[in-house]
Every structure is written in C-alpha cells, then in structure tokens.
Amino acid sequence: MRVFLLLLTSLFFLDLSAQVDISGTIKNENGEPLISASIFLRDSEYATVSDEQGIWILKDVEVGIYDLKASYLGFDSFEESLDVIDDYDMDIVLLGSPFKIDQIEIKATQVDENAPFAHSNMSREEIEKTNLGQDIPFLLRYTPSAVVTSDAGAGIGYTGLRIRGSDATRINVTINGVPLNDSESQGVFWVNMPDFGSSISNLQIQRGVGTSTNGSGAFGGTLSLNTNQIYMQPYAEINTTYGSFNTTKFNVELGTGLMNDTYSIDLRFSRIDSDGYIDRASSDLSSWYISAAKLGKGSMLRLNAFSGHEVTYQSWYGAPIEKIVGTDAELLGHYQRNKGGIYKTEADSLNLFNSDRRYNYYTYENEVDDYQQTHYQLIYDKELNDDLVLNSVLHYTRGQGFFEQYRIQDDFADYNIPPFINQMTQDTFFSSDMVRRRWLDNHFFGGIINLEQQLSSATITYGAAAHYYIGDHFGRLVWAEKDNGFDKDVDYYFNRGKKLDYNAFVKATVPVGEKFSMFADMQYRGINYTSRGDDNDFAIIDIDTIMHFFNPKLGLTYALNATDQLYASLAVANREPDRNDFIDQAVNGQAPQHETLLDYELGYRSKKENFNFEINTYFMDYKNQLVLTGALNDVGSNLRTNVADSYRAGLELSMGYKISDRLTWIPNLTLSQNKIKSFDAIVYDYTNGFEVITTNYQDTDISFSPSIIAGNSIIYKPIKNLETELRSKYVSRQYLDNTSDDSKSLDPYFTSDLRVSYDLNLSFAEKANLSLVINNVFNELYSANGYTYSYIVGDTITERYLYPQAGTNFLLSFMIRFQ
Numbered sequence: 090m091r092v093f094l095l096l097l098t099s100l101f102f103l104d105l106s107a108q109v110d111i112s113g114t115i116k117n118e119n120g121e122p123l124i125s126a127s128i129f130l131r132d133s134e135y136a137t138v139s140d141e142q143g144i145w146i147l148k149d150v151e152v153g154i155y156d157l158k159a160s161y162l163g164f165d166s167f168e169e170s171l172d173v174i175d176d177y178d179m180d181i182v183l184l185g186s187p188f189k190i191d192q193i194e195i196k197a198t199q200v201d202e203n204a205p206f207a208h209s210n211m212s213r214e215e216i217e218k219t220n221l222g223q224d225i226p227f228l229l230r231y232t233p234s235a236v237v238t239s240d241a242g243a244g245i246g247y248t249g250l251r252i253r254g255s256d257a258t259r260i261n262v263t264i265n266g267v268p269l270n271d272s273e274s275q276g277v278f279w280v281n282m283p284d285f286g287s288s289i290s291n292l293q294i295q296r297g298v299g300t301s302t303n304g305s306g307a308f309g310g311t312l313s314l315n316t317n318q319i320y321m322q323p324y325a326e327i328n329t330t331y332g333s334f335n336t337t338k339f340n341v342e343l344g345t346g347l348m349n350d351t352y353s354i355d356l357r358f359s360r361i362d363s364d365g366y367i368d369r370a371s372s373d374l375s376s377w378y379i380s381a382a383k384l385g386k387g388s389m390l391r392l393n394a395f396s397g398h399e400v401t402y403q404s405w406y407g408a409p410i411e412k413i414v415g416t417d418a419e420l421l422g423h424y425q426r427n428k429g430g431i432y433k434t435e436a437d438s439l440n441l442f443n444s445d446r447r448y449n450y451y452t453y454e455n456e457v458d459d460y461q462q463t464h465y466q467l468i469y470d471k472e473l474n475d476d477l478v479l480n481s482v483l484h485y486t487r488g489q490g491f492f493e494q495y496r497i498q499d500d501f502a503d504y505n506i507p508p509f510i511n512q513m514t515q516d517t518f519f520s521s522d523m524v525r526r527r528w529l530d531n532h533f534f535g536g537i538i539n540l541e542q543q544l545s546s547a548t549i550t551y552g553a554a555a556h557y558y559i560g561d562h563f564g565r566l567v568w569a570e571k572d573n574g575f576d577k578d579v580d581y582y583f584n585r586g587k588k589l590d591y592n593a594f595v596k597a598t599v600p601v602g603e604k605f606s607m608f609a610d611m612q613y614r615g616i617n618y619t620s621r622g623d624d625n626d627f628a629i630i631d632i633d634t635i636m637h638f639f640n641p642k643l644g645l646t647y648a649l650n651a652t653d654q655l656y657a658s659l660a661v662a663n664r665e666p667d668r669n670d671f672i673d674q675a676v677n678g679q680a681p682q683h684e685t686l687l688d689y690e691l692g693y694r695s696k697k698e699n700f701n702f703e704i705n706t707y708f709m710d711y712k713n714q715l716v717l718t719g720a721l722n723d724v725g726s727n728l729r730t731n732v733a734d735s736y737r738a739g740l741e742l743s744m745g746y747k748i749s750d751r752l753t754w755i756p757n758l759t760l761s762q763n764k765i766k767s768f769d770a771i772v773y774d775y776t777n778g779f780e781v782i783t784t785n786y787q788d789t790d791i792s793f794s795p796s797i798i799a800g801n802s803i804i805y806k807p808i809k810n811l812e813t814e815l816r817s818k819y820v821s822r823q824y825l826d827n828t829s830d831d832s833k834s835l836d837p838y839f840t841s842d843l844r845v846s847y848d849l850n851l852s853f854a855e856k857a858n859l860s861l862v863i864n865n866v867f868n869e870l871y872s873a874n875g876y877t878y879s880y881i882v883g884d885t886i887t888e889r890y891l892y893p894q895a896g897t898n899f900l901l902s903f904m905i906r907f908q
Contacts, residue, residue: 255309
C-alpha cells in the first residue's frame with residue numbers, strides 16, 4: 090500500500106511539473122492581425138509578442154492556473170483565467186479603435202495597401218534578415234526598380250540608390266515625416282547614418298511621384314522610414330558581425346518596455362569598421378540612437394535623438410576603364426594623355442600601374458571625409474476624439490565636418506597668401522604642396538503638423554510644414570610644405586546658403602459605392618533660397634530665388650473582389666534646381682528652370698493567402714528635366730541644362746508565392762524605355778584654342794536608366810530553425826551620358842547573394858540567431874557606377890571612369906536577444 094501511495098504521489102507531482110504550449114492569434118474586430126501585441130501570464134515570467142500574422146506562442150509553460158492578459162495600444166485589454174493542463178490554442182479579438190499611436194507619424198507620408206500608387210513595404214523582421222552592417226541602399230537593392238552602388242565596393246561607406254533610373258537627389262526621404270535630403274544638394278548621404286537600419290520599425294518605398302510628403306520633390310520615388318514602434322516588454326539585444334575586408338560591426342540595443350503602461354526608453358549604440366574592397370577605402374563609423382516616450386490615454390509624447398559620425402577614406406575618383414578591362418597598351422595611352430595633369434608625381438604613376446581593379450587614385454594617408462550629423466525630433470500625437478487625430482513634430486539637425494585634400498604645387502595666390510621667401514637663399518616660391526580642409530557647417534530645423542479626420546466613410550488628412558536651413562561652406566589650409574606663417578584659422582573662401590522650404594496639403598480617400606475608392610491630394614510647396622559669398626575658385630556666389638509649386642494627385646481604386654484590385658493615378662511634381670545648378674548659371678549663361686513631372690500610373694494587384702501579384706505600368710513625362718551636357722565649369726565640374734521633353738515609360742511586375750511551408754518564391758521585373766527627345770551634347774576642341782563643338786541627339790537614352798531590372802528571391806526552409814535564401818539581381822546596360830554610345834556605358838551584370846540563417850533556440854534567450862551572407866556568390870566582376878567626358882586634341886578622346894564592385898565576399902553575424 091505504501092508503495093502504491095508513493096507511486097501515485099510521484100505521478101501527481103510529475104504531472105504538475107509538465108510543460109505545455111499556449112498559442113493562438115490576436116486580431117482586431119475586422120480580422121486584421123495586430124503586430125507586436127503583448128500577451129503574458131500575470132505574476133509569471135511567461136510573456137511574448139505577436140508576429141506579422143498576429144500569431145503568438147508561450148512556450149514551455151508549467152501546468153497550473155494563470156491569468157492571461159493581452160494588450161495593444163488603442164484597444165481594450167483582454168483577460169481570461171486559464172487552467173492549463175495541456176497544450177492550449179486560443180484566438181483573441183481586441184475591441185476598440187484601430188488607432189495605432191506608435192504609427193501616426195507615418196500616416197501623412199505613407200499609403201495603405203489599397204492606395205492607387207505602386208509601393209513596397211518592409212517590416213523590421215525583413216530588415217533584420219540582411220542588416221549585417223551595410224548601408225540602407227543595400228538593404229533595399231532587391232526591391233522593384235532599385236539599383237545600388239558603393240564607392241568602396243562592398244556596401245559600407247558612400248553608397249547610392251536609384252529608383253526607376255532616378256538618383257538620390259530625386260528620391261524624397263523622410264524619417265518619421267522629417268525630411269532627410271540635404272536642402273542644397275538635395276541628395277541623401279547614408280554614410281552619415283551608419284547602422285540606422287537597426288532602429289527602423291518599418292519602411293515604405295513609393296515608386297514614382299507618390300503622395301505628398303515633406304522636403305524635396307519626389308521624381309523617382311519616396312522612401313519613408315519609421316522608428317517609433319512601442320516595445321511592450323523590456324529587452325536587450327547584441328549584434329556582432331565579421332566579414333571580408335576586415336569588416337566588423339558591434340551593436341547593442343536596450344529597451345525598458347512599457348513601464349507602468351506609460352513610459353518607454355529605447356537605446357542603441359553601433360560601431361562599424363571596414364577596410365573596403367577598393368584600396369584604402371576604409372570606413373570608421375559610429376552611431377547612437379535614443380528614444381524616450383510617454384503615453385497617455387490616446388496620446389504620446391516622444392523625444393528621438395540620433396547621431397552618426399563617419400571618417401571615410403575617399404574613393405570618389407573611380408578607376409579609368411583601361412585599368413578595369415583594358416590592355417597594358419591602352420592603360421599606357423591613358424597615362425600618357427593625362428601625365429602632368431591627373432598624374433603629377435612618381436607616386437601617382439606607381440599607384441596606377443601597380444594596382445589591380447581595386448585601384449584608388451588617392452594615396453595621401455589622411456585623404457578622408459570626416460563628418461558628424463545629429464538629429465533631434467520632438468513628436469506629440471493625440472487622439473482628439475474618435476474621429477480626429479493630431480500629429481506634430483519639431484525637429485533640429487546639426488551637421489558639421491570636412492573633407493581633407495592633399496594638393497600638389499598649388500599657388501599661394503589661390504589662397505590669398507603671399508609667396509614664400511627662403512630667408513637663407515632669398516629664393517621666392519609661388520607654390521607649394523599643401524593640405525586643405527573644405528568644411529560644411531549647417532543647421533536644419535522646422536515643424537510639421539498633421540490632422541487625420543474620419544468623416545463617415547471618408548478619411549481626410551491635412552498637413553503643413555516649414556523647414557529652415559543655414560549652411561556655411563568654407564575652406565582652410567592646415568599645412569604647407571613651404572610654410573610662410575599663414576593663419577590656419579582664416580577661411581580662404583566662405584559662402585552661406587539659406588533655404589526656407591514650406592508646404593501645405595490636404596489628402597482625402599473617399600469610398601464611392603461598394604467597389605470604388607477615390608483618392609485626391611492637393612499640395613502647395615514654396616521655397617526661398619539664397620546663397621552669397623565666394624566659392625572655392627573665388628567665383629562670386631549671389632543667388633536669390635523664390636519658387637512656388639502646385640502638386641495635385643488624383644487616383645481611383647476599383648475592387649474586383651475581396652482580393653483583387655485595379656488602380657490608376659495621375660500625379661504632378663515640381664522640384665527646384667540644386668545649389669550647383671544655380672552656381673553654374675554664370676558659366677553656361679542660362680538660369681536653370683525648375684523641373685516638372687506628370688506621372689501616369691495604371692496597375693492591378695491581387696493579394697491572397699499564399700500568393701500576391703502586382704503589375705504596374707507608368708509613363709513619367711518630364712518638362713525641363715535637368716541633365717548632364719558634357720560641358721564643364723571653370724573648375725572641371727559637370728554642367729547640367731534643362732531639356733524640354735523627356736520621359737520614362739515602364740512596366741513593373743512583382744510577385745510573392747508561398748509554394749509550401751518550406752518554399753517561397755519572390756520575383757520582380759521592370760521593363761522600361763527612358764528617352765530624351767532632343768539633346769545637345771557639348772565637347773571642347775583644344776586643338777586650336779578653345780572651341781565648343783555641339784552635337785544633337787534625337788530620342789537618346791537617359792543616363793543611368795537601365796531598360797531591364799530584375800530581382801529574384803527563393804527562400805527555402807529545409808529543417809526547423811534553418812532558413813536559406815538565394816537572391817539575384819540583373820541590371821541591363823546603363824549609359825554614362827546621354828549619347829546612347831555603348832563605348833560609354835556600364836556593361837549589364839547579374840549578381841547573386843546567398844543567405845543562411847539558423848535560430849539557436851537558447852533556453853536563456855528570447856531569440857538567438859546565426860546568419861551568414863555570401864555576397865556576389867558567383868564572383869561577378871562588374872561596375873555599378875561611373876562617369877565620362879570627352880575632348881578633342883586632334884582626335885576625339887573619351888575618358889571613362891568606373892566604380893568596381895566587390896567579388897565574392899561574406900558577412901557572418903551573431904545576434905542574441907533577451908526579453
């Protein structure tokens with residue numbers, strides 16, 4: 090009897106110590122999944138958050154009685170008492186407003202899935218898969234119509250992104266609605282924001298004009314980044330990466346979770362170092378991010394501060410094509426043509442002939458770009474009532490830095506410095522080897538206000554913003570071989586640019602009947618830009634311009650059924666010339682005109698459980714587009730001019746097909762024609778003095794606009810916890826200028842990357858993962874960017890420079906997250 094009782098007692102306690110899983114889904118009343126909802130068992134360590142499909146699971150729960158709670162901001166909490174004795178599955182529906190307090194900031198700059206515009210979304214989970222240290226353009230390189238390049242060749246340092254052939258100056262970028270594009274150059278310098286991908290909650294790319302946004306005009310696309318996700322639980326995360334070219338990344342992220350249902354603090358620090366693929370093209374990068382939020386009932390006050398500091402060795406010059414694909418004789422010919430000009434010293438010659446395709450023109454040890462940019466954002470969101478939501482932002486960005494240059498035998502007169510007199514010999518020297526720094530010191534600040542109103546079934550968004558920029562450009566000598574006692578704190582040139590950029594818009598989405606939805610968007614934008622002083626070449630700068638733009642957009646969506654839609658839109662965009670266009674008007678004798686774009690889009694999309702498909706056609710009709718002419722200003726920089734008529738016409742296909750639980754296929758394809766109807770190319774004839782030769786081209790291709798861009802991703806999960814992905818990209822021929830000359834073009838290329846990811850399932854961590862990415866796995870030797878210019882000395886000579894990209898290289902990463 091005692092043995093029986095002992096056995097019965099043992100079985101009873103064994104049963105109590107058993108472990109089970111509690112899982113399910115969490116959705117709103119409309120059946121939409123709630124992402125990152127919090128599900129936990131009170132007074133225990135069991136807690137989790139839902140994924141993109143609203144699926145959640147509490148693993149290895151000991152049997153017993155618990156109070157389960159589920160919560161999501163803006164919704165009523167769910168509570169239920171559970172007697173857990175076996176695996177338990179439950180579906181939770183939260184009641185309340187679908188108002189998501191942590192995503193209000195992006196509603197004015199992003200569109201929903203039913204909008205009549207071509208767009209792609211990326212979640213934090215998708216970004217994390219490839220965020221091993223490369224810049225944001227390389228995280229986006231497999232999205233439709235995107236082409237990327239890297240000066241250093243491996244995606245770290247100076248990187249570039251083009252969408253539909255349009256460069257960074259024509260892609261509007263915002264962070265939580267705040268403009269990121271530089272006010273004067275209109276470009277985006279991702280090197281100033283190392284590892285920013287680790288702070289992004291989600292992003293959206295709108296191709297073409299898209300909807301109204303803040304900042305510069307969107308001619309190729311709009312990239313909207315959001316960092317304001319609320320994390321319900323405390324967490325700590327560490328990421329480390331090691332890869333080719335001595336690439337290392339260390340990242341630590343910490344968060345308090347939502348304390349007392351009110352306060353939240355998130356922190357990140359990142360460090361990235363790389364030697365680069367190109368010789369000496371090193372990057373020394375660091376960044377930090379902090380976000381503190383206070384949540385009330387239907388409101389949020391948040392302060393974001395983030396900063397990036399980069400010291401990047403310059404590899405801006407590229408390599409002559411003769412070095413990349415030419416013969417020894419062709420390289421010698423290039424050298425002889427440029428001896429005494431580009432190649433001034435024996436070191437220049439040795440560097441050219443002794444290097445391989447990784448050639449870097451610069452040899453001075455401190456030929457670096459050193460710049461820091463710090464951003465501050467104060468965000469207040471308020472649900473004023475059930476039908477009206479307010480979003481407001483105050484922002485300030487501080488940027489300061491320089492690039493350092495070694496100059497061979499510059500004249501003292503170019504720096505307003507008297508000649509050097511040797512006191513021993515009384516010899517006078519009018520030139521010397523020198524080191525100079527060219528500085529940029531700028532401030533950018535402003536305010537944004539958005540109101541979203543629900544009127545019956547219509548949604549109306551009102552927005553207004555004003556931003557002010559002050560940027561000082563100046564240069565200082567820091568060293569001269571023949572030092573005549575010059576003052577190193579005196580500017581040898583100085584000019585200041587000021588720009589006021591303001592806009593107001595109203596957007597409305599109105600259902601018409603059961604099938605149609607109409608979209609209307611009206612924006613006014615104005616700019617006031619002045620710049621005065623003298624430039625690096627002592628040319629006088631005197632710019633004062635005011636421009637006003639009206640940018641309407643109209644669209645219509647027709648629901649064929651619950652999963653299929655047709656859509657069409659017409660959008661107008663205008664953008665001002667950049668700083669260099671205004672400065673160079675004194676050279677080309679013609680003031681630059683603003684550009685105008687009419688963007689016509691027509692598409693069909695289908696979204697089913699395991700299959701989605703979209704086909705989009707576009708016709709982008711430009712008036713007065715600014716393009717390179719082949720002419721140079723008096724310091725050798727390229728000049729741009731307005732061309733009356735040009736266009737881009739294309740077809741975009743994208744698809745996602747979950748073939749099975751293990752296999753997913755995600756291809757995309759862009760076919761396009763990109764033409765300038767009439768273009769005058771300029772070449773200088775130096776044979777007999779200085780003569781300008783003009784050649785007219787009809788229906789010529791727009792530079793850097795490939796007619797075919799194709800991407801492909803195959804994801805395979807052979808076993809539990811292991812995911813593999815093969816991603817490929819094809820880019821057809823790109824012309825370096827607007828003459829459609831194959832000899833002045835980038836060859837087509839096809840590259841593939843292999844990603845292998847394994848979840849370690851460590852008992853003491855919420856998540857742990859090993860990831861290996863092998864970039865360019867088939868070792869395609871290609872160039873993704875370049876430039877060209879021609880001149881006549883008896884014969885016509887064309888110089889071409891390319892930016893070679895890395896062959897096969899790898900990044901190996903370990904991530905561990907505690908929660």
